[in-house]
Amino acid sequence: MLKHFKQLAGDSLIYGLSSVIAGLISLFLVPVYARIFTPADYGIVNLVNVTFFLLTILVVFGLDAAVAVWFWEHPEEQERRSTFASWFWFQLGAAGLFGALIFLSAPLLSRAVLSRPDLGYLFRIMAVNLPFVTTHRLLINWYKYGRKPVPTVIFTLLVSLTMIGASIVLVAWLRIGVSGVFWAQLLSSVLGAAIVLARMGSWLSVRHFSRERLRAMLRFSAPLVPAALSFWALGNAGSYALEHLSAQRTTEVGLYQIGVTFAGLVNIIVMAFNQAWAPFALSIARQPDHRQVYAQVFLVYITAGSVAAAGLWIFAPEVLRLFTTAPYYPAAGVVGILGCNVFLMGIANITTIGCNLARTNKPYAHAVGIASVLTVALYFALVPPLGRAGAAWATLAGSVALNIYIARAAQRLYPVPYNWTRAGGLLAVAAGAVLLAAPGVNGLEGTGLLAAKMAIFALLIAAAGLLNRGTLRRLAAAFRARRATGNPAAEPASAATDP
Structure with a gap:
């Protein structure tokens, strides 16, 4: 199993390097644009780009x-x-x-x-x-x-x-x-x-x-195209909803887009992993321990992704004050929600491997269709009273529905021994950290609030490591065995057990 993790980690690191550099360079543009463009200008850019994205789906087919x-x-x-x-x-x-x-x-x-x-x-x-x-x-x-x-x-x-x-x-x-x-x-x-x-x-x-x-x-x-269109609606129709349903229209779209841009900090991890995951998962599908590898990868992703998403949610106001100007500060309320949405979509990319190996795209198509319908319905309910926050919560709700449907369907078709209890514990700890760091909960302000946030985030990292101590011990044992023998086959049997 160690060689599989080394292979996936190596590919993810290389892919991640481009994601990190490109993401950081894109963030470098934000202070430039924030001093030139109004939020309404940002809204125009976003609306044209999401339309362009829709056209590329139709072209690629x-x-x-x-x-x-x-x-x-x-x-x-x-x-x-x-x-x-x-x-x-x-x-x-x-x-x-x-x-x-x-x-x-x-x-x-x-x-x-x-x-x-x-x-x-x-x-x-x-x-x-x-x-x-x-x-x-x-x-x-x-x-x-x-x-x-x-x-x-x-x-x-x-x-x-x-x-x-x-x-x-x-x-x-x-x-x-x-x-x-x-x-x-x-x-x-x-x-x-x-x-x-x-x-x-x-x-x-x-x-x-x-x-x-x-x-x-x-x-x-051909059956993938409706799913791709539904997926586009799930991630991008919020901009159209804000343009036509919110009071501030294009300005609200621009603030929402700033939230999407900074949610890209989580997407750096997700994109790096996803680019490496698909070819890796398919390439080991005929190996006897591939299901255990999938399960371990799932837990590693949940750990890294939940910590990253929670960290972005916690520090979103500070990040916006660092990179933007005052007209964009109100976008802080949607940065964390959209970052969490990006993280959840990465989970779906892992669990859907069961559908791929079962040679059927129907569950994925059904899941995306149901999630997009739910999301669009929630846009009509939440955007008029809540604006960009309503669009962000609607998008997150759709992602939750997508993950539940895909996970259940994929497990019926191709069972993988995911440790759902531990994954749920990691998500609960991350959600608790976000809640404790909210100013309205702890009552702190200024320097005291920032210090509390840093302490809470440090505790979150420690708790994530504690919940994954079994996986970390197995991987450490595998690395020690490899170093001692110089033979990848000398991994302990426990490295391939159910997590």
Whole structure:
């Protein structure tokens, strides 16, 4: 089991390096934008971006998931070339079609999304960007399935740094306004697409395109599209709800987006883990102890994720005062809620492995559909009276429902010995720490409150370690055995037992 943890930890560390650097650089932009953009400007950026995200779902059409299956089931290089080329040419055609439609209907779309037809040019920039940005997934997946985390990191960092640098020049120096954000995205997407073609040109040649392969992959991916759309609604429809249901409209969207941005601090951990998790979990599925490995990974993730989410919730006001200006301070109330939501979505990515190994996507599709319907219904109930806080709580409620449904369904299809009691204890301790650190509970202010928060967070870390002492002992014993013998097979039997 030790070698599996070392492999997953190594891949997560490398993927996490890019997430950490990109996340920190993105946070570096927040003080810049906070002094240039109003919360309403931030709201405009968010609404255009979530619309762009919706279009990429339609263009990709779930084929990235299909490619994962065909890549592992058909290991011959020619077969893999056919898989990627078929994906590429379908996606390029879909991006061109949707991009043309958006370009022509930009004023109408701007009126519908932003209630301002004069901002249609933002959607036109987005339409031009669509064929370029969607090619990036090809190279990222090609590297991931080839177990090449370092090139993946280099590529994603290069694109991210280009986008961030262009944003600083266009927005902070040239002061061209909100459009600078989208021009920067386009420039970085063009660079990324050029790299994709340079690295994968021979794989993407039209001579490798196969109608039969594409039809087979589309049959697999088509049921995933409604789930992906529901997933988009679960995570992004809150911006639309705030624009059309809240009193302050775009300003409220902007404050909500600041909460989403800082929730990205938790997402650094989640993204790093998720990028490494899928290929890792599938690659060990035929090994005899794979279920025990999944269970141990689950507990490790719960521990790290709950501490990170609780820490962000506790220190959200201080983080906002450090990085933003006074108009953005009210967003502190949603940062922790949205960070917790990011953490919960990572749990679903772990437990859904049972559905993947059972070769069915139906439970995941059903779970996302139910959760998105619940979330949207709660938007109508909670956004008018509570604004951004209502949207955040509605999103969190949907994530809870998603996790419960997926966990139950996956366990019926492919049981894994997760330790639900210990996981529940970790979540309860983290929730208790958040509650104790709330000013309204402890009655403290200023320096006293900050000192109390730091003490509570330190106790949370200690409690998380105490609850996981069994797992930590087993891993430590495995490392000692390996060091003593120099043989990975010399791990103690207890390392593979039920956690």
